[in-house]
Amino acid sequence: MSTSITGRSVIDELPDPEGRPPLTGDRASTGRWGDRLFGGAATSSGVLVIALVSLVGLFLVIQAVPSLLNNNVNFLTSTEWVPSGAQPRFGIAALLWATVITSVIAMAVAVPLGVAVALFITQYAPPWLSKPAAAIIDLLAAVPSIVYGFWGLNVAGQYFEPVQNFLNTYLGWIPLFKDVGTSAKSTLAFAGLILAIMILPIITAISREVFAQVPTAHKEGALALGATKWEMIRTAVLPFGKPGVISGAMLGLGRALGETLAIMILLSALNPNAAWSWSIFTGGETFASKIALNAGEFDSPQKTGAYIAAGLVLFILTFVVNAIARIVIERRKAFTE
Amino acid sequence: MKTTRIGQLASLAVIGSLVLAGCGSDNTSGSGSSSSPVAVDCFTGTINAEGSSAQKNAIEEAIASYGKACSGAKINYNPTGSGAGIKQFTAGQVDFAGSDSALKTTAADGGQTEAAKAEAYCGAPAWNIPMVTGPIAVAYNLKGVDKLVLTPAVAADIFAGKITAWNDPAIAAVNPGVTLPSTAIKVFFRSDESGTTENFTKYLKAAAGGKWAAEPAKKWTGAGEGKEKSAGVSEGVKSTDGGVTYVEWSYAKDNKLGVAQIDNGGGAVELTGAAVGKAVAAAKQVGTGNDLALKLDYTTKEAGAYPILLVTYEIVCSKGKDATKAKSIKAFLKHFASADVQKSLEGIGYAPLPTEVETKVLAAIDALS
Numbered sequence: 067m068s069t070s071i072t073g074r075s076v077i078d079e080l081p082d083p084e085g086r087p088p089l090t091g092d093r094a095s096t097g098r099w100g101d102r103l104f105g106g107a108a109t110s111s112g113v114l115v116i117a118l119v120s121l122v123g124l125f126l127v128i129q130a131v132p133s134l135l136n137n138n139v140n141f142l143t144s145t146e147w148v149p150s151g152a153q154p155r156f157g158i159a160a161l162l163w164a165t166v167i168t169s170v171i172a173m174a175v176a177v178p179l180g181v182a183v184a185l186f187i188t189q190y191a192p193p194w195l196s197k198p199a200a201a202i203i204d205l206l207a208a209v210p211s212i213v214y215g216f217w218g219l220n221v222a223g224q225y226f227e228p229v230q231n232f233l234n235t236y237l238g239w240i241p242l243f244k245d246v247g248t249s250a251k252s253t254l255a256f257a258g259l260i261l262a263i264m265i266l267p268i269i270t271a272i273s274r275e276v277f278a279q280v281p282t283a284h285k286e287g288a289l290a291l292g293a294t295k296w297e298m299i300r301t302a303v304l305p306f307g308k309p310g311v312i313s314g315a316m317l318g319l320g321r322a323l324g325e326t327l328a329i330m331i332l333l334s335a336l337n338p339n340a341a342w343s344w345s346i347f348t349g350g351e352t353f354a355s356k357i358a359l360n361a362g363e364f365d366s367p368q369k370t371g372a373y374i375a376a377g378l379v380l381f382i383l384t385f386v387v388n389a390i391a392r393i394v395i396e397r398r399k400a401f402t403e
Numbered sequence: 404m405k406t407t408r409i410g411q412l413a414s415l416a417v418i419g420s421l422v423l424a425g426c427g428s429d430n431t432s433g434s435g436s437s438s439s440p441v442a443v444d445c446f447t448g449t450i451n452a453e454g455s456s457a458q459k460n461a462i463e464e465a466i467a468s469y470g471k472a473c474s475g476a477k478i479n480y481n482p483t484g485s486g487a488g489i490k491q492f493t494a495g496q497v498d499f500a501g502s503d504s505a506l507k508t509t510a511a512d513g514g515q516t517e518a519a520k521a522e523a524y525c526g527a528p529a530w531n532i533p534m535v536t537g538p539i540a541v542a543y544n545l546k547g548v549d550k551l552v553l554t555p556a557v558a559a560d561i562f563a564g565k566i567t568a569w570n571d572p573a574i575a576a577v578n579p580g581v582t583l584p585s586t587a588i589k590v591f592f593r594s595d596e597s598g599t600t601e602n603f604t605k606y607l608k609a610a611a612g613g614k615w616a617a618e619p620a621k622k623w624t625g626a627g628e629g630k631e632k633s634a635g636v637s638e639g640v641k642s643t644d645g646g647v648t649y650v651e652w653s654y655a656k657d658n659k660l661g662v663a664q665i666d667n668g669g670g671a672v673e674l675t676g677a678a679v680g681k682a683v684a685a686a687k688q689v690g691t692g693n694d695l696a697l698k699l700d701y702t703t704k705e706a707g708a709y710p711i712l713l714v715t716y717e718i719v720c721s722k723g724k725d726a727t728k729a730k731s732i733k734a735f736l737k738h739f740a741s742a743d744v745q746k747s748l749e750g751i752g753y754a755p756l757p758t759e760v761e762t763k764v765l766a767a768i769d770a771l772s
Contacts, residue, residue: 335594335629
């Protein structure tokens with residue numbers, strides 16, 4: 067007789083001629099236990115993650131506050147970093163600048179590139195090419211970040227040098243492109259470019275998904291009205307995919323802000339006597355790279371607290387970025403439903 | 404399907420065994436130089452030690468050669484840093500500590516001094532036993548210049564960013580007969596906090612006659628570009644014409660960087676094991692009796708002594724809490740200090756202890772109980 071291995075259930079069973087009652091429960095229907103277990107597991111997973119993030123935030127605040135109270139300079143505007151000793155002086159201005167500028171450079175390169183790649187894959191490439199191309203782009207996300215760091219340092223860096231020299235020579239009068247003598251492969255600009263490669267797969271993957279969902283009716287409508295392929299993309303595909311591109315970009319930005327190892331290997335730290343420069347061709351340290359670099363020497367609670375306070379700023383920054391992405395996605399939902 | 408599975412497993416196994424074989428051969432080649440049969444006191448059991456990462460390669464070499472002679476002995480060394488090692492030692496977590504500096508006899512922030520804490524834990528004074536000397540090289544990369552001499556004053560000006568080109572008259576003055584290019588000097592420093600930075604700035608402060616203004620510290624206070632750890636600074640110099648840095652000797656050797664000779668006033672001295680040994684021998688003993696805490700004389704003008712170095716101590720209880728453990732530690736340290744092992748360290752970028760210091764070290768180890 068049938069047990070429910072094949073998925074057959076009591077309702078499939080015919081009455082037995084020998085008088086056995088036909089409808090015996092075999093637990094293949096929506097049994098109460100399975101329902102409860104699964105519901106419970108899902109709920110507790112959700113609660114666990116929320117609790118975890120809240121506790122991380124709480125931990126950061128608790129560890130950071132005593133150090134912040136001892137701080138002798140403005141934490142948000144100072145560029146000094148002397149977190150230990152009797153008179154600690156530390157501020158995050160330089161870290162914030164390096165973190166934000168590298169991420170901005172990464173976004174400026176990766177978003178247009180990622181969108182173009184996604185358009186190529188969904189609109190231009192023949193079917194035999196689009197699948198492998200997508201898979202190869204996704205593969206970029208699987209490369210460990212330390213590999214990007216070493217690749218940038220040992221291989222790609224030398225090719226960036228002429229670019230930097232060119233910008234230094236012809237656009238050096240703009241403070242942003244001023245030459246301050248940092249080696250080409252250790253500048254904020256180059257670190258930003260490497261970050262761009264690292265976030266490219268995220269932006270491409272999400273853009274690709276939304277571009278592929280553009281209703282055929284929109285596209286053919288545009289073409290029927292006499293639009294060229296580019297005009298069709300501009301009027302039908304891009305407006306439809308815009309929110310997806312934005313949320314993909316935000317996820318990429320989140321990764322760029324928090325990237326640690328590649329940045330730590332690439333960027334030259336500034337010496338404590340260096341004059342402040344707005345140039346993107348100088349070195350610096352991001353929140354994540356500074357914390358990682360000095361984690362081995364956290365010898366007093368005061369010092370640890372200072373670094374944790376910096377980590378807290380990164381936490382908040384990333385949180386804000388993700389919140390913006392959420393809002394964009396929510397708005398998108400409101401329009402489609 | 405099944406065959407590919409098996410194939411994958413097989414290839415995994417092959418790769419695994421290759422990796423293991425790789426590790427194995429590495430270890431044996433590392434200790435091969437010291438494999439000559441010496442009378443080694445063996446013990447059975449485990450010793451745990453923790454501390455300075457500067458002596459990591461040296462103590463691993465000693466552990467490997469000791470393990471070869473005594474199969475029943477197991478010694479673990481955890482290179483977490485000098486401060487962490489001392490903390491663990493005084494808390495009774497490890498059997499001895501490795502440290503870049505001797506136990507401090509002045510209190511840092513109120514409280515007990517490190518030495519007092521260690522004595523309280525041991526129930527007897529703790530001894531600093533110098534074991535590994537690690538020279539710090541001033542490594543440079545300058546096309547066409549194979550031999551470079553620096554005085555402490557010139558070095559201080561270079562690392563403080565006051566001299567910015569290699570053909571500066573101050574450098575030319577101490578390098579007669581060398582054609583120096585006009586390449587810009589690019590200083591690389593350790594962006595992480597490190598004992599190497601501390602010892603190098605200690606040297607500059609002491610020897611450069613006021614040219615180095617900042618207080619010696621683990622964090623760099625001079626000019627230049629910061630790179631991550633020793634590997635980062637040596638890579639920076641290697642890939643930059645005109646680059647210069649301070650780095651452990653082994654890194655300068657491995658990356659084939661130029662190593663500057665240092666002229667402390669008694670003539671230019673090339674960095675060799677013997678030259679470092681001379682500087683260690685010239686150090687003053689500040690500990691009493693068998694406590695061999697040394698005070699290095701950075702300003703030494705002795706001919707042929709290379710003055711920029713750090714000494715790593717093993718910190719042990721003079722009277723062990725546990726008799727068998729004390730015996731084990733004694734046996735291992737004796738092996739570590741033996742001439743054969745010390746000599747083998749030169750191949751991996753350390754300098755052997757000079758004979759007169761080694762004699763004292765062995766005497767101190769003998770006096771452990």
